Amino acid sequence: MRPLHLDLKGIIPSEKKFLKWLNWFRTRGFDALVLEYDCRVPWKVWAGAGSPLLTKSAVKRLVGHAEKLGFEVIPLIQIHGHLEWILKNPEYSFLRENGNLNELCPCHAESLPKMRRWIDEVAELHPHAEKIHLGGDETWHLGTCPRCRKAIQNDPARRGRMGLYLDHVSALCRYAWEEKRLRPMLWDDMFCGGSFLPSPGVFPEATIFVHWKYSGKVTDRLDRIRGTGFEVWGASAIRCAWKHHHWKALNPIGERLANIADWEKTGLPVLHTTWGRPNNLWNLYGPWEALIPEFTAAGSPEKWSVHPWRSFVRELDNALLHADREALKELADNALSLPCGDAMEEEAKNWFHLGIRYELLHLESLELFQTKRCLAVLNRYGCRDRRRAAEYRDLSRECQRKTALWERDLLGFWRRNELSDEAEYLDTRLAGICHGKIRTPEER
Ligand SMILES: [Zn+2]
Structure with a gap:
């Protein structure tokens, strides 16, 4: 049984x-x-x-x-x-x-x-x-x-x-x-x-x-x-x-x-x-x-x-465990070329691609959040560097752009697979990204 x-x-x-x-x-x-x-x-x-x-x-x-x-x-x-x-x-x-x-x-x-x-x-x-x-x-x-x-x-x-x-x-x-x-x-x-x-x-x-x-x-x-x-x-x-x-x-x-x-x-x-x-x-x-x-x-x-995804799964676990951003970037691409035996595996492959992008956004946005705080402190101590501040703003905008793309693709995945609890899932994950805007149910 x-x-x-x-x-x-x-x-x-x-x-x-x-x-x-x-x-x-x-x-x-x-x-x-x-x-x-x-x-x-x-x-x-x-x-x-x-x-x-x-x-x-x-x-x-x-x-x-x-x-x-x-x-x-x-x-x-x-x-x-x-x-x-x-x-x-x-x-x-x-x-x-x-x-x-x-x-x-x-x-x-x-x-x-x-x-x-x-x-x-x-x-x-x-x-x-x-x-x-x-x-x-x-x-x-x-x-x-x-x-x-x-x-x-x-x-x-x-x-x-x-x-x-x-x-x-x-x-x-x-x-x-x-x-x-x-x-x-x-x-x-x-x-x-x-x-x-x-x-x-x-x-x-x-x-x-x-x-x-x-x-x-x-x-x-x-x-x-x-x-x-x-x-x-x-x-x-x-x-x-x-x-x-x-x-x-x-x-x-x-x-x-x-x-x-x-x-x-x-x-x-x-x-x-x-x-x-x-x-x-x-x-x-x-x-x-x-x-x-x-x-x-x-x-x-x-x-x-004998499943062809075994090594991908091992590498993914390892990259997540070590928060290895380079490896994760590579794996996000690799996910999309995993060989699939059926329609469920096709969607699973898409999910892994989305999931890895989310983990990367979390790591990037956390780093930006910490950088922003440090820059503010440095400014207070007279270490103002306009070029550095501009670099931070560019990176921050880029992270926001990637977050918006991720949100769009997640919703596409959700609707294609006819899944429940779209708003709750999206909002709880966005709460893990520093640039993610958290909406109240009334705002939806
Ligand atoms: Zn009782």
Whole structure:
């Protein structure tokens, strides 16, 4: 089994282009899709929240197409943590755990009923689904509100904070399995460090635990969950947070390829995750076109092992790591002459060209920004040199001209590939270029 996770809270293509991506993912060897819907579907149970881009009819068409192609489609919703898109809204603030925007209070009387209704809605949208992923990761604020603290004190089993988690999450796993015949899946990180492990008496035996590890030795803590007897999957990251992701256009590819290859060696089913933004309160990462090497390596390792882009990818990582402007200039040109096997690779090649130009603009504009400050200080100390000031002005104008060209080409790319969130993506990247003009939504 080769499952691919797509985090739809990131940048997504139009329905028409999404269908093409599904065809491409299938040719790349994936045979299951975990669709993380988050804020992108107008859920009845969370009316008024989110930024829906897909109607329920569109989801049905996408899922139907995927199933026809031979994909198993597994819907993913979060039932405890990472509910920023809901809880940031004042009308749902009553469900926050101790005022935190990311986490639901599991002891609130409305929490379980609302989550059950959400599972009903998801099940209705996926009549052929066999599994449902219920998230369940990173509930950092467990047991901090007065209601939850009281529940911990009154717990006869003395399970502490994890008792709250176990009761809430296992109740919903049982609901999914017993009422909807959907095998529940959960991220396993809440069991990785503490003294509790899931047991068959608490969770349905059909539950699948997914152990995500995106860097370092992937099997470090795997044995803990494997000892429970439940089915265990691993999870790699095709894309996850990287250094300075809030302004960068390109992520280091080598570390992603290494993570994918390490998981491949375990022989477990591996869910390859493709994150769209760190959470609903952080920046968008970028379009799927940026991830063609990683998608290929995860779906068809044998195809990647002989792929003609391997040396380009290595050189690009190296140039980005060392902020090597000469190498980056060369690579921006080289990107455009990469040999392409299909239309997706053609657009990926264009994306790399644009991404490298952006990284260069960032470096140049930062240097100009620092130069401007230094020249101002020198002027104050009587070291005024008109020729130097004119040179600075010329360079600055040239950088502004290149920024405007980049913006034009980015918008061309966005519209050709029918991508979402154009204004937000452009504005967050321009914020990383000192000459980039940052507009407010009202100015657009
Ligand atoms: Zn609480």
